[in-house]
Amino acid sequence: MTHTEQQSNSSEIRFGVNADYLIINGLVVTMDAEYRIIENGAIAINDGEIVELGYTSDLIEVYKARHLIDAKGKLVIPGLINTHTHSPMTIFRGYADDLQLREWLFDHIFPVEAQFVNSENVRTGTRLAIAEMLLGGTTTFNDMYFYADEMAKVVDQVGMRAILTESLIDFSAPNNPTPEHAMRTSEALIAKWAGHPLITIGVSAHAPYTTSAKVIKGGKELADKNGVPFNIHVAETKGEVEFTQKEFGLSPVEYLESLGVLGSNVIAAHCVHLSPTDIDIFAKRNVGVAHNPQCNMKLASGVAPVPAFLQAGVKVGIGTDGVASNNNLDLFDEIRSAAFIHKLHNDDPTVLDARSAFEMATIGSARVLGMEHLIGSIEAGKRADIVIVDLDQPHAHPVYNIYSLIVYSMRGSDVETVLVDGRLMVYKRKLVSLDLGRLYQKVDSLARRIAESSKILAYSNNRIRKI
Ligand SMILES: [Zn+2]
Known part of the structure; x- marks a missing residue:
């Protein structure tokens, strides 16, 4: 989702309705009242809100997005x-x-x-x-x-x-x-x-x-x-x-x-x-x-x-x-x-x-949680809490039933991209706003102190410390 990627698609965009994000080509599982699943689906997001949901061929004609996320071969689900x-x-x-x-x-x-x-x-x-x-x-x-x-x-x-x-x-x-x-x-x-x-x-x-x-x-x-x-x-x-x-x-x-x-x-x-x-x-x-x-x-x-x-x-x-x-x-x-x-x-x-x-x-x-008017499904008017899941792996093939795939085959580690309130939080399996290396150091050093006070074994940084 670089500027260049967006540029390469910009020739398709003819009318200038602005959006912060346009997710295209995804297999969208909406969890709306009709349990709609949209193949080649697209989601336009602006100011943290899902402004429109539809087919990629339609939305790409309409929206001029600052960021384009291509979800081809991927599942798009509510957060x-x-x-x-x-x-x-x-x-x-x-x-x-x-x-x-x-x-x-x-x-x-x-x-x-x-x-x-x-x-x-x-x-x-x-x-x-x-x-x-x-x-x-x-x-x-x-x-x-x-x-x-x-x-x-x-x-x-x-x-x-x-x-x-x-x-x-x-x-x-x-x-x-x-x-x-x-x-x-x-x-x-x-x-x-x-x-x-x-x-x-x-x-x-x-x-x-x-x-x-x-x-x-x-x-x-x-x-x-x-x-x-x-x-x-x-x-x-x-x-x-x-x-x-x-x-x-x-x-x-x-x-x-x-x-x-x-x-x-x-x-x-x-x-x-x-x-x-x-x-x-x-x-x-x-x-x-x-x-x-x-x-x-x-x-x-x-x-x-x-x-x-x-x-x-x-x-x-x-x-x-x-x-x-x-x-x-x-x-x-x-x-x-x-x-x-x-x-x-x-x-x-x-x-x-x-x-x-x-x-x-x-x-x-x-x-x-009393938040069904805001989140829980992918629908126009709701907040853009959206998860894109990678299907390019052995346990995601073949697909006969989408819900079976999600519940019985997929895992959290398959998640590739996450938006919360229209903000990109995870992109290509990396956290956007957190430094994991520093965090692990802090957690592991705290765990050593906790273990020491309880005289139990603490494993840290792949080394075993005997206390
Ligand atoms: Zn509890």
């Missing part, structure tokens, strides 16, 4: 959307694996977070997460962690779309000694970042078993008052269901319903152990579910009843959860796992077909 993650946790990738959730969280993750989660390390972890997400075709993420302001600064600097939140939890968090403090921090950040084109500050309560009713209700009120999303982990484990049954005589969903906090701006992560009554409540309240199959498999939490959610009309999107329980942020990998796990779990290979799985990571996830 993928991660509805649940804790992005700074990339610094704990592989720190503690193969443990029970409670032991993993309380004996390993919470202590290492108490020691190493600070503003600088959050910036480093967020930068690494963004690099991984963008290179794998993710253009939007919804995050629940600490130091949301630091995360927002990195997101703003690099250029991704994100919902960022401070976790309200009944423990002393690294940057918030009390949940009330976290609430005030959230409120200040909502005001600080209001009106940013790519960043929304939302509100998060950690979970019914770690956060009091008062704090959960206060967090939801704050989210409602500001018209922003509200995140909460719900029914991730059987232990959580036993906890709310014992404490309140209710399931986690019934408990949240009794608090009056369920509504269309709620993003409920996991939702593994839900009864038919719980699912009805979610459908009635229009709650969105962030489904995290790989994390649920890795921690043996169980299998969320996703087919039942979809049948009941509950919004379902896909998420990776934090890298410490996944251990990557590859949404291609995640949707493949989602499709497979529900087939196996239901003893039925017809469950969650490829298109439905892909929908969860695109327009389905956009609905969960």
